[in-house]
Amino acid sequence: MLNQILCHLAPHFGSLPAQKIYRNCEPGLVSVVLPVYNGEKYLKEAVESVLAQTYPRWELIIVNDGSVDTSPSIAEQYAAKEKRISVIHQENQKLPRALNRGFSKARGEYFTWISADNRMLPNCLAVLTEELRRRPKVDMVYANMRLIDQEGRLLTGHGWFPFPPGSANVYLPVSTALLNTVPNNTIGAAFLYRGSVDTVLGGYSPRQFLLEDYDYFMRLNSLFCIRHTREKTPLYEYRFHDDSLTAHDAELGITSSRPKLMEFDRFRRNFYRLPLWVKTRALRPALSAALRRAEIFPVGKDAVNGRIFCLAEKAEKPYNTDMPVYVLEGQNPYFLKLPGGVQVHLATAGDLARFLRRRAACDLLWQEELKQF
Incomplete structure (x- = not known):
């Protein structure tokens, strides 16, 4: 019951419809990216698990x-x-850039990736694609996993959302309500999302190495709809071994970096909530300058008077009533309810995608904000 309540209260700032954002792709195709750096020990098992789908x-x-x-x-x-398998070779650029390089070549309607030391269970892609096909308002699904050791044996007694208690299973929370507010990545490694999501998010941030997936999921959770699969059986095997990044958590500072990432995301989410037409001079000078450097510009132009305006979401404060506001086509035009004769224009999902790609360029700005903490 608690999970159901949390799921209902999950903080989505618009749940942008990924299906309405155009992407040239092959319908029904799943693009799986497998980044590998000196992973010879387990690479064959990872590839074989994809071949066995x-x-x-x-x-x-x-x-x-x-x-x-x-x-x-x-x-x-x-x-x-x-x-169905292709290979890209590049100099070592670390995981986020390796993922982005792979997805830049992806032709699929759906995206996922697998680490070189993990394994998909045979029905993994079948279940995940069917869930997204049957749930058009959901943009990403994630599933339960089970843990294995370096020899591939079930790893019990781990304490990571075990169910039944003491088993090797990881039953992740069914709600993403706390994903952006508690420093804990509750999505896991078994997931699938629509490729149009990546069009908006602009890929994994190279500045978030070691937290690239968590950062990506938080951005996705702010703008799109993430849901746990209805299938409860684990679909993926996550391996713990001495050479994994997880095994060197303390040394690399993965977990200890999460509080700063939370501050990062707090600032980002506040930015998402801003009425996007707000004049930069109303913000502090550093933010204003950073917006200009990041080329954060609106997407639409009023043909009548030549003024340019941005897409906007729900208003927490009254808007200037002489300023037209863009809303996403197909969504409830909330602004029509505002007093003062606010003029509402419809913008396409493509307009929104282009704008949010500009918004993703604010990564540098957010990193500057982190230096204050």
Whole structure:
């Protein structure tokens, strides 16, 4: 019951309809990106788990991120045998850029990625794609997992949302209500989202190495609709081993960096809530300058008087009544209810996507804000 209440209260600032944002893609195709850096020990298992999927319409893009072991040759061997597999080689640029490089080549309607040391269970893609197909208002789904050790054996007694208690299963919370407010990534590694989401978010942030997935999920949760799968059985195997990034959490400062990321996201979410036509001179000078550097400009132009205006969301304060406001096509025109004869214009989802890509450029601004904490 508590989870259902939290799910109902989950803080979405608009739940942008990803299906209305145009993307040139192959309908029904799932693009799986597999970034690898010196992952020869487990890479074959990860690739074989994709090959074993009961859902046949997938492409696997392996991004060799400057490996100096046999990972490149392993990847090429699979690509030579399976036409659905392709390989990209690049100098080591770390995980966020490796992911972005892979997804830049993706042709699928749906996106996901798998670490080189993890494994998908055979029905993983089938369940996730069917959930998104049947739930058009949902933009991302995530599923439960089970933990394995370095030898692939079930890992019990881990204390990470175990169900039943003491099992190897990880039953993640069904609500994302706390994802942006409590420093804990509750999405996990088994997920699938619409490729148009990435069009808006602009990829994984290179400035958030080690927290790139958590940062991405928080942005996604602010602007789109994330839901847990209705399927409760684990769909994915997450491996704990001595060479994983998770095993070096304390040394790398992954968990200890989360509070700063929360401050980062607090600022970002407040920015999302701003009426987007607000004049930058009304903000503090540093923010104003940063907006200009990031080229945060509106998307629409009033043909009558030539003034330019932005898309806007729900108003917490009255708007200037002589200023036209854009709203997303197909959503309830909230501004029509405002007094004073506010003029409402419709903007397309494509307009919104273009604007939010500009908004994503504010990453530099948010990083500057973090220095205050």
